[in-house]
Amino acid sequence: MRPSTLGIIGLGAIGGSIARQAKLAGIPTVLGWSPAPGERVAAAQQGALDDSPHRAQDIARAVELLVLAAPPAANLQLLETLAPHLPGSALVTDTGSVKRAIVGRAEALGLGRRFAGSHPLAGSHRRGFEASQADLFRGAVVYVTPAANGDGAAREIAHFWEDVLEAEAVMVEASRHDAQLAVTSHVPQVIASLLGNFLARHAPPGASFGSGARDATRLAASDSALWTEILLMNRDEILPALRSLEEPLGTLERALETGDAGALSAWLGRASAWRRGLDA
Amino acid sequence: MRPSTLGIIGLGAIGGSIARQAKLAGIPTVLGWSPAPGERVAAAQQGALDDSPHRAQDIARAVELLVLAAPPAANLQLLETLAPHLPGSALVTDTGSVKRAIVGRAEALGLGRRFAGSHPLAGSHRRGFEASQADLFRGAVVYVTPAANGDGAAREIAHFWEDVLEAEAVMVEASRHDAQLAVTSHVPQVIASLLGNFLARHAPPGASFGSGARDATRLAASDSALWTEILLMNRDEILPALRSLEEPLGTLERALETGDAGALSAWLGRASAWRRGLDA
Numbered sequence: 115m116r117p118s119t120l121g122i123i124g125l126g127a128i129g130g131s132i133a134r135q136a137k138l139a140g141i142p143t144v145l146g147w148s149p150a151p152g153e154r155v156a157a158a159q160q161g162a163l164d165d166s167p168h169r170a171q172d173i174a175r176a177v178e179l180l181v182l183a184a185p186p187a188a189n190l191q192l193l194e195t196l197a198p199h200l201p202g203s204a205l206v207t208d209t210g211s212v213k214r215a216i217v218g219r220a221e222a223l224g225l226g227r228r229f230a231g232s233h234p235l236a237g238s239h240r241r242g243f244e245a246s247q248a249d250l251f252r253g254a255v256v257y258v259t260p261a262a263n264g265d266g267a268a269r270e271i272a273h274f275w276e277d278v279l280e281a282e283a284v285m286v287e288a289s290r291h292d293a294q295l296a297v298t299s300h301v302p303q304v305i306a307s308l309l310g311n312f313l314a315r316h317a318p319p320g321a322s323f324g325s326g327a328r329d330a331t332r333l334a335a336s337d338s339a340l341w342t343e344i345l346l347m348n349r350d351e352i353l354p355a356l357r358s359l360e361e362p363l364g365t366l367e368r369a370l371e372t373g374d375a376g377a378l379s380a381w382l383g384r385a386s387a388w389r390r391g392l393d394a
Numbered sequence: 395m396r397p398s399t400l401g402i403i404g405l406g407a408i409g410g411s412i413a414r415q416a417k418l419a420g421i422p423t424v425l426g427w428s429p430a431p432g433e434r435v436a437a438a439q440q441g442a443l444d445d446s447p448h449r450a451q452d453i454a455r456a457v458e459l460l461v462l463a464a465p466p467a468a469n470l471q472l473l474e475t476l477a478p479h480l481p482g483s484a485l486v487t488d489t490g491s492v493k494r495a496i497v498g499r500a501e502a503l504g505l506g507r508r509f510a511g512s513h514p515l516a517g518s519h520r521r522g523f524e525a526s527q528a529d530l531f532r533g534a535v536v537y538v539t540p541a542a543n544g545d546g547a548a549r550e551i552a553h554f555w556e557d558v559l560e561a562e563a564v565m566v567e568a569s570r571h572d573a574q575l576a577v578t579s580h581v582p583q584v585i586a587s588l589l590g591n592f593l594a595r596h597a598p599p600g601a602s603f604g605s606g607a608r609d610a611t612r613l614a615a616s617d618s619a620l621w622t623e624i625l626l627m628n629r630d631e632i633l634p635a636l637r638s639l640e641e642p643l644g645t646l647e648r649a650l651e652t653g654d655a656g657a658l659s660a661w662l663g664r665a666s667a668w669r670r671g672l673d674a
Contacts, residue, residue: 297593316577321578353647362588386618389615393615
């Protein structure tokens with residue numbers, strides 16, 4: 115779909131970037147709301163929005179497509195409070211990085227045929243409208259997760275990502291999405307934060323860090339409140355994944371203890387081959 | 395010191411960069427050796443070397459300063475085999491990232507007054523002469539670790555790094571260096587490789603990774619043979635450091651299990667505050 119009126123709730127790095135790019139792509143009316151009045155003003159002044167009403171429900175009433183781009187827990191709440199205000203034909207999506215909870219909520223609210231979850235693999239540890247950019251989604255993978263009986267809505271929303279935001283939409287079932295993201299995103303976040311916690315406690319004050327340690331901990335600078343929500347919403351997948359780190363860590367420690375250069379080299383080599391393959 | 399004849403054993407990213415920058419800085423004669431003939435030819439053809447004799451000992455005989463830029467275990471061996479060929483006034487340093495072992499070896503060989511260890515915080519996971527660059531050390535921290543009674547040599551070698559290679563030399567005792575680097579560099583390498591091992595095993599084939607997971611695992615692509623040597627040489631510091639990761643990991647897992655958003659947010663926040671401080 116290519117909505118003539120698009121509504122965006124949440125004008126941070128994700129919501130703000132959707133607004134910017136939608137305007138550049140020629141969407142006639144883009145409405146946006148943020149709980150932070152400064153973000154509403156900035157987005158309107160910079161041409162990312164046509165209007166920014168005081169109440170989110172005034173946006174819901176006017177749109178053909180509503181995008182919830184608040185943090186995940188707020189999106190769950192917004193879906194519930196805004197649903198009664200939506201026109202009967204409007205579609206809804208969100209942009210959170212955990213999908214089972216919100217797809218389940220949409221189904222429970224009877225919105226299954228009009229909702230699909232979205233998760234754009236874009237953004238950074240920077241946050242707020244000031245971190246938005248007009249080309250954030252160009253070429254980025256966006257997972258689209260249908261609700262039960264919602265394949266039609268999911269196709270429309272996938273088309274919106276591809277046609278308006280120039281992203282690559284990938285359809286995936288919500289629970290499979292959450293299992294995959296636990297591995298590819300949530301565990302990496304936990305590990306970067308674990309290393310950050312370790313260094314905060316053990317690094318000498320003023321110690322120098324090479325680019326390696328800086329890269330390895332970059333994710334740790336992410337927004338704690340947002341990641342608290344993500345980790346809690348997906349803990350059923352994340353906890354077993356974290357426990358499966360114990361085995362390779364034990365292998366490494368035993369190789370060090372026994373001075374087993376062959377085992378150590380093989381252990382490092384598996385990770386090295388995998389990582390080099392990622393850039394190949 | 396500003397040697398009129400500089401010798402470099404090992405022409406990889408570190409040794410090759412020293413050669414390039416020393417020539418640009420006007421060192422009259424730079425001699426280099428590598429076990430790989432192709433690296434010797436490339437370095438000479440690209441103007442990084444004045445000559446590249448077939449035997450490393452022919453370099454040792456001619457120099458005022460000898461830099462061992464091979465991997466750490468090879469440097470230990472080279473120090474022993476080349477020492478008898480050095481002129482009586484020549485100084486020696488190395489560029490490895492573990493310092494107690496080679497400082498101890500220099501002292502045992504009676505070279506304490508003519509040797510200091512060096513560890514430039516530069517380079518990347520790329521390797522070989524093709525990864526060398528003429529400005530690699532400009533502004534980089536270089537740790538210089540004196541041997542017993544070797545303060546004079548350490549001052550000369552620190553001056554070489556600063557005057558010729560435009561680095562910032564920081565004098566530190568070898569065992570303190572190794573304890574600090576276990577925390578700031580070796581544990582980050584292990585953690586990045588642990589995450590790489592985990593992802594190699596658990597990520598679905600063809601899964602997409604955001605910049606966060608790519609950054610967090612970049613170090614995992616490092617040279618396995620080199621890191622096997624580093625980790626084994628410094629295992630007395632690294633093993634206890636790795637064990638101290640268990641406590642914060644346990645804190646995180648308990649917060650997830652009990653759904654304790656406050657504890658989770660505090661845990662993530664400590665790492666976030668530390669990492670943001672690193673860039674401030």
